[in-house]
Amino acid sequence: MLDALAAPTMAALPAGRPTGTKLEEVDVGRDESGMPWRLSLVGKHTLVAGRSGAGKGSILWGSVASLAPWIAQDTVRVHGVDLKRGVEIAMGDGLMYRTAYRPEQALVVLRDLLTIIDERAARMVGQSRLHEAKPGDPLHLLVIDELAALTAYADAEVKKEGNRLLAEILTQGRAMGVVVVACVQDPKKETVPARGLFTQTIALRLASADEVRMVLGQGMSEEAPAHRIPTDMPGTGYLVTEEGSAARVRAHFWSDELIRATAAHFPTVERWVPPLEESAAAGVHFG
Numbered sequence: 116m117l118d119a120l121a122a123p124t125m126a127a128l129p130a131g132r133p134t135g136t137k138l139e140e141v142d143v144g145r146d147e148s149g150m151p152w153r154l155s156l157v158g159k160h161t162l163v164a165g166r167s168g169a170g171k172g173s174i175l176w177g178s179v180a181s182l183a184p185w186i187a188q189d190t191v192r193v194h195g196v197d198l199k200r201g202v203e204i205a206m207g208d209g210l211m212y213r214t215a216y217r218p219e220q221a222l223v224v225l226r227d228l229l230t231i232i233d234e235r236a237a238r239m240v241g242q243s244r245l246h247e248a249k250p251g252d253p254l255h256l257l258v259i260d261e262l263a264a265l266t267a268y269a270d271a272e273v274k275k276e277g278n279r280l281l282a283e284i285l286t287q288g289r290a291m292g293v294v295v296v297a298c299v300q301d302p303k304k305e306t307v308p309a310r311g312l313f314t315q316t317i318a319l320r321l322a323s324a325d326e327v328r329m330v331l332g333q334g335m336s337e338e339a340p341a342h343r344i345p346t347d348m349p350g351t352g353y354l355v356t357e358e359g360s361a362a363r364v365r366a367h368f369w370s371d372e373l374i375r376a377t378a379a380h381f382p383t384v385e386r387w388v389p390p391l392e393e394s395a396a397a398g399v400h401f402g
């Protein structure tokens with residue numbers, strides 16, 4: 116039988132949206148029946164696991180660049196933590212509210228997001244249980260590539276603090292409009308200690324059935340055999356939802372040119388400006 120996911124598909128420049136348009140699921144690829152794969156990031160924390168070359172970049176940009184029309188109206192702010200020296204995130208720098216390219220800088224971003232969670236919790240108590248993003252009161256999307264550089268390979272102190280802050284954001288953030296998309300190449304207990312706190316997982320090509328079980332849970336290596344995805348089908352994977360359902364999907368490919376064009380067309384309206392003393396101390400990048 117013909118596999119609807121066999122041929123790659125290219126992403127396209129997202130369509131503009133009138134200011135104030137409610138955040139929607141974004142079209143990131145297609146499913147096994149050839150229908151659009153629409154991914155929801157609101158109220159969800161997403162773990163993307165896949166070996167080198169598995170296509171994590173197309174999920175990352177499918178998430179971030181597809182939200183560009185909302186970034187351009189300050190309904191979404193993206194905090195891009197790229198611990199592979201900024202190689203990936205810098206491509207779409209114009210879409211970023213804020214970036215961090217070193218683990219120490221990432222800690223500052225994570226702390227500030229916790230402050231946002233605290234402020235929102237105080238504002239929302241007794242009023243609402245789920246933050247609704249709108250211009251000027253945005254969804255904060257924390258994107259981390261590569262997660263292990265913060266959670267496992269960093270200095271002991273940074274690692275400990277990074278894991279603590281991340282676990283707090285993962286437990287408290289989603290109702291407050293602070294959500295995470297984290298990419299990891301080598302998923303194991305030490306690299307993703309907070310695996311159970313992610314609410315949806317995309318398993319791209321993995322190395323073994325053991326890795327699939329680690330990422331998706333016991334019993335999932337038959338239902339979502341990510342270790343059997345061929346190397347010549349990057350961007351293909353299994354989306355496993357919070358409820359445990361698995362779907363085979365393939366992301367659209369985002370070329371460097373398209374990422375740059377999207378960033379040029381829908382630049383962020385807000386850019387984080389560090390307090391003077393903080394920028395000097397932490398060397399935080401801001402534009």
Ligand SMILES: Nc1ncnc2c1ncn2[C@@H]1O[C@H](COP(=O)(O)OP(=O)(O)OP(=O)(O)O)[C@@H](O)[C@H]1O
Pocket residue numbers: 123124165166167168169170171172173300348349350351365366367368369
């Ligand atoms: N969705 C896709 N459809 C078709 N080809 C893709 C797709 N995603 C990625 N590719 C191809 O696979 C290559 C590797 O993809 P990508 O850089 O996203 O992998 P990765 O998982 O981020 O790897 P690494 O962890 O080493 O950075 C790309 O350069 C591109 O040629």
